[in-house]
Amino acid sequence: MSNMNSVERRYREDPVYNKFVDMMVMMLEQLRLSPSEMREAAVLACIIFEQRHPRTNFIMPMNHDEVERFLNSHVGDILKPRQPGKQPDGSEWYP
Numbered sequence: 001m002s003n004m005n006s007v008e009r010r011y012r013e014d015p016v017y018n019k020f021v022d023m024m025v026m027m028l029e030q031l032r033l034s035p036s037e038m039r040e041a042a043v044l045a046c047i048i049f050e051q052r053h054p055r056t057n058f059i060m061p062m063n064h065d066e067v068e069r070f071l072n073s074h075v076g077d078i079l080k081p082r083q084p085g086k087q088p089d090g091s092e093w094y095p
Contacts, residue, residue, distance in 0.1 A: 010017050028038055062070065 011021055012018070024038065027033065028035065033041070
């Protein structure tokens, strides 16, 4: 299914999305905006929204030792260099 088909299906099946799209079409017509101006305005509105509502999930700056401790505690043996022909569990591997 193409992306356009899923958008059109959502327009048909989601009443909130349907009203929002209809409102945008009405604004295009009433304000005599071009589709390009509407796209630019939509992108700007998203940027403004994200600036006003910053995400709270971020990684605190760490120094090298803190990064190493973090990786060792969360990833462990995955990052340790492997010996050619050996897996971390000691079994053989063939390239």
